[in-house]
Amino acid sequence: KKLVNWTPTDIKADMLAKYPPKVARKRASQILVNEALGNETPEISANVRTIPGIITMRGCTYAGCKGVILGPTRDIVNITHGPIGCGFYSWMTRRNQTDASAEGAENFMPYCFSTDMQDQDIIFGGEKKLQAAIQEAYDLFHPKAIAIFATCPVGLIGDDIHAVARKMKAKFGDCNVFAFSCEGYKGVSQSAGHHIANNKIFSEVVGENDAEKPGEFKINLLGEYNIGGDGFEIDRILKKCGITNISTFSGNSTYDQFASAHKADLSAVMCHRSINYVADMLETKFGIPWIKVNFIGAKSTAKSLRKIAEYFGDPGLTARVEEVIAEEMPAVEAVIDDVLPRTKGKTAMLFVGGSRAHHYQDLFAEMGMKTLAAGYEFAHRDDYEGRQVIPGLKVDADSRNIEEIEVKADEQRYAPRKTSEEMAKLEAAGLKFKEYDGLIPDMDHQTLVIDDLNQYEAEKLVEIIKPDVFCAGIKEKFSIQKLGIPMKQLHSYDSGGPYAGFQGAVNFYHEIDRLVNSKVWSYMKAPWQENPELSATYVWE
């Protein structure tokens, strides 16, 4: 069935119609009917504050720092300085897996460490309580490192968490203690939290262990968080190819992996949004170049392996990569052949974080499914546009001024897309540029690209377009399903995964096939089915 009397431009207008004029103007710049053509990528407004009152899908800076970046490192004790809710709700909800099976390996991830601030701590200050918590964690576990994360009230009352960290580090002598000013309200979204976390890991930990790492073709895998075991599948494939992953930021990671990252030959960047600046800093400080990869989708996995092999230029590695692809692809193709008659022509919408709304389109394309609308919660313009990056950009590492850092880093990246002559001139002047894929140029014409989608617009999109599957997070899960549309969580993968690499692609094909072909959704009555006047204007045939 196809919507016949509405164009994407009409849909955009309909979504904006109910807003007050000022809100409509702002949202209009974040909703794009895609008309990307060759070098002409249209501009979208991104990484701007959500309008108060709108029910955003976004998370906070604390979530980005503690939950996303540091959460998956198993041998650092992560203490949340704040009321217990912040620690509790970021405790194991992201499904980042780890493998601590090696003898003697430490794993603090199952614990939830928090200072559990109370009213009196807010009134009289929480530094003493924090100091006691650090001491307690040290006495109990003797970890290599303790990290402290500020929540909103800590910033408001002005506890000096950095001073406490310095004092305890000096006191212990054998345990690195560092703190993150990642109060939830800082910045625009969780993206600011990634930046705060990564800057500190870079300045406090990277480069600490200078011992050579064994193995050939050494890479860092940046921006892979081992959700649902994705990182395990990628590591299986890399190992099979003879590529040595010495450090993942930060899925299945350890303190020592960060400390040794400067010993790699190449950084491969999976999620650009959460870590591009670390790739740049590794290049500037240690001379390690980086390339963009994507292990979501079987074809993208093959392409990424070839890209890594091409970088090393070793005939043995190139041959081995081809062998691995040839070995893995038949199982993938067999499942595609099976599901394709049932999935071909179906439609999807993806509104997820800062990279998956883009990466997962490859998996849907492999199943013959079209993405009609997509967008990020908090990505920046470079993720949408795939613009050139100038390696070696200077980032101010003072994490207290994160808004300025994020804006400065963006300004350096969003020089308007250059013509080839302009590029040649700049390259002759010694500047190097990188191109990577962007969501906008990769999507079809007349699709909708929407930044920071909200509850109201999500329902409107579903009402008008009725996709076969909607992908987002837990806050969207049930409101979408109540509209009779299957909803797949692409953050936590619901209870599934891995979806990365070859075996992950097979898992995904099976799950989506089951989801979009289940009759159960037709038993749900959406509001517009009970009140037909709501959708009377949309004609389907």
Ligand code: CFN
């Ligand atoms: S694992 Fe990553 S892939 S790190 Fe980032 S931008 Fe979040 S936690 Mo949720 S699923 Fe999501 Fe990405 Fe990178 Fe995850 S799309 S929102 S902050 N994300």
Ligand code: HCA
């Ligand atoms: C976060 C983490 C999150 C939330 C997912 C969701 C994740 O942003 O705090 O909304 O379902 O992947 O766990 O993105």
